[in-house]
Amino acid sequence: MKRLSIIFAGLTFTAVAGFYFYSRASEQKLSTPRSTHYQGDAPKAAKTIDLQSLVGLKERPAEETLNKTQVEMILGYLSNASDHGLQTIDLAPMYETLQTGRNLRADEKAALIEAIVKFGEEVGGSRIDWTQARKDWALRPTARDVRTSFETAIQSDTLRNWLDNLAPSHDAYRSLVGARNQYAQILLNGGFIKLNSRTGLVKGADNPQVAILRSRLAQEDFEAGPTPTPNLFDAALANQLSLYQQAHGLNPNGEMGEKTFAALEVPIEARIKQIDLNLERERWLPRTNPATRIEVNIPEATLVYYKDNRPALTMATIVGANSTKTPIFASNVHSIVLNPPWHVPRSISRRQRVQPPGPNNALGRVKFDFLNDFSVYLHDTPNHAPFSATRRNLSHGCVRLDKPKDLAELLLAPQGINRAQIDEITSHVVTRNIKLQTQTPVALLYRTAYVAKAGANINKVQFVDDVYEWDSVLENLIASSKQPRSSKPTSVANDAKIIAAP
Structure with missing residues (x-):
C-alpha cells in the first residue's frame, strides 16, 4: 500500500495513503495542521496550547468510548481553529501517536476532549467575562453546555454533526472566516x-x-x-x-x-486583528439569522433590510454620538407610528414636554418601535442634510433614517398598506399607530469588518472606522478575561450612557 511522508514541527511521520481527517468544509487527507496563522495578540509567533500539559486530567466517560475515527474528526476540526481567530492548538503529539497506527491513550483522549470543549465554548461566545462587559453591549450569546452535548454526541455517534454545529452558521460569520483565511495567506506570503x-x-x-x-x-x-x-x-x-x-x-x-x-x-496584522474582533462579535448573534430582518451597522451608520436573506433596501443612518453611544442589541419591530409625538426626556430638556406631530417634530413622520432597555428606536428626521456626511455619529442614541417611508412601505405591504396611503397619512398631523401582524427582527450591531453582500464590492471585506473605539475595549476585555475572574464588575461595565432621544 502506498505510504505518505509528512513533515510536521521538525518531525517526519509516515502515514498510509487514504487516511482521512474530518474538516468542516470537507474531508481531507491527513496533513500538517495550520498552526502558524496569526492569532490576534501574537501575529508572527502564534501561541499554542500544549496538549500534553492537559494529560493526567480526570477521565470522563467519553474517553472510554472515543474511537480512533472520532479522534481523527476532532483533530481535523481543531487543525482549523485559527480560521476562527481563536488560539491555535499544537496537535503534533496527537498526530505523532496516530502515525504509529494506534489510538490515543485515555489520558491523551482526555486532553483532546478538553481542547475541543474549550474551543466549542469559545466559538460559542464565551471568551469574555460578561460581568465585566459594557452594559450597552446587550447582545449576549446563548449559554450552551458544550461538554454535555459533546458526551451526548459521542454516545449517540453524532460527532460529525456536533462538530458542524459548533460555530455559527449565519453567512456573516462564515464569510468573515473565509476572509480571515485570505488575509492570513497574505501574511504567510510576506504581508502587504x-x-x-x-x-x-x-x-x-x-x-x-x-x-x-x-x-x-x-x-x-x-x-x-x-x-x-x-x-x-x-x-x-x-x-x-x-x-x-x-x-x-x-x-x-x-x-x-x-x-x-x-x-x-495599515499592516496586515492589524487587519487580521480587526477581523478577529469582529468574528468575536458575530458569535454573540443567534446561530442562524432570520431570513427577513433589519440590521443597523453602528460604526458605518447604515441600515440594511433583508428579505429572504437578500438585501432589499439599504440606507444611510445617523447613530449616537461618542458621548451618547447607540447600544448593541437585538429586538423585534412590533409597531410603526406615523406622525409620532416626541416625549422629550429630561436628559435633553430640564422640563419634560411633549413635542406634537408635524413637520418640525424631531422624530419626523415615521417611528419604528421595538422593545429594549435603552428607549432607543428607529425614526425619521426633519433634517436630512447630515446623511451626506461621511461620519454620521451625531444623535443622542437613537437611529435616524434617511429613507424611513421606504422601510415602512416594505414592512406594511403584507398588511395591504401601500406607499400612497403612507404618504396620505403623513401629510396630516394625526398620529396613527400601526401594529405589525408579523414582527420584524432588528439588530443594532457593531461591525468594523464584514464581507459585503451587495454592490460593487460584493464578497470583499469592508473595513470601517472604529468610531466608538470599541474594538480596543473588546480586545482588552478578551485579554483580561483570561485572568482569574472577579465577581465585582469593573468600570468597563459602567461606561454606558444611553439617552432616550433622537
Whole structure:
C-alpha cells in the first residue's frame, strides 16, 4: 500500500495513503495542521496550547468510548481553529501517536476532549467575562453546555454533526472566516506590499510606483486587469482605487489622498486583528439569522433590510454620538407610528414636554418601535442634510433614517398598506399607530469588518472606522478575561450612557 511522508514541527511521520481527517468544509487527507496563522495578540509567533500539559486530567466517560475515527474528526476540526481567530492548538503529539497506527491513550483522549470543549465554548461566545462587559453591549450569546452535548454526541455517534454545529452558521460569520483565511495567506506570503510614498501616484502618471500600487490593490482583490502599461495610472486603476476607498469608508474619488495612503499602509496584522474582533462579535448573534430582518451597522451608520436573506433596501443612518453611544442589541419591530409625538426626556430638556406631530417634530413622520432597555428606536428626521456626511455619529442614541417611508412601505405591504396611503397619512398631523401582524427582527450591531453582500464590492471585506473605539475595549476585555475572574464588575461595565432621544 502506498505510504505518505509528512513533515510536521521538525518531525517526519509516515502515514498510509487514504487516511482521512474530518474538516468542516470537507474531508481531507491527513496533513500538517495550520498552526502558524496569526492569532490576534501574537501575529508572527502564534501561541499554542500544549496538549500534553492537559494529560493526567480526570477521565470522563467519553474517553472510554472515543474511537480512533472520532479522534481523527476532532483533530481535523481543531487543525482549523485559527480560521476562527481563536488560539491555535499544537496537535503534533496527537498526530505523532496516530502515525504509529494506534489510538490515543485515555489520558491523551482526555486532553483532546478538553481542547475541543474549550474551543466549542469559545466559538460559542464565551471568551469574555460578561460581568465585566459594557452594559450597552446587550447582545449576549446563548449559554450552551458544550461538554454535555459533546458526551451526548459521542454516545449517540453524532460527532460529525456536533462538530458542524459548533460555530455559527449565519453567512456573516462564515464569510468573515473565509476572509480571515485570505488575509492570513497574505501574511504567510510576506504581508502587504509597501508603497512607502504616494509621490507620483496621480491619474495619468507613468512611473514604477504605479505598478507597485497595482500589485498592492490586487492583494485585496481590487485588480485593474492585465495591461501592457503597468506603470500608467489609467482609468481602470483609478476605478479599482475608488472601489478600495469605498470598502474602507473613504471618499471614492479614485485619487491617492492622505487618508487613502494611510489605509493602504495599515499592516496586515492589524487587519487580521480587526477581523478577529469582529468574528468575536458575530458569535454573540443567534446561530442562524432570520431570513427577513433589519440590521443597523453602528460604526458605518447604515441600515440594511433583508428579505429572504437578500438585501432589499439599504440606507444611510445617523447613530449616537461618542458621548451618547447607540447600544448593541437585538429586538423585534412590533409597531410603526406615523406622525409620532416626541416625549422629550429630561436628559435633553430640564422640563419634560411633549413635542406634537408635524413637520418640525424631531422624530419626523415615521417611528419604528421595538422593545429594549435603552428607549432607543428607529425614526425619521426633519433634517436630512447630515446623511451626506461621511461620519454620521451625531444623535443622542437613537437611529435616524434617511429613507424611513421606504422601510415602512416594505414592512406594511403584507398588511395591504401601500406607499400612497403612507404618504396620505403623513401629510396630516394625526398620529396613527400601526401594529405589525408579523414582527420584524432588528439588530443594532457593531461591525468594523464584514464581507459585503451587495454592490460593487460584493464578497470583499469592508473595513470601517472604529468610531466608538470599541474594538480596543473588546480586545482588552478578551485579554483580561483570561485572568482569574472577579465577581465585582469593573468600570468597563459602567461606561454606558444611553439617552432616550433622537
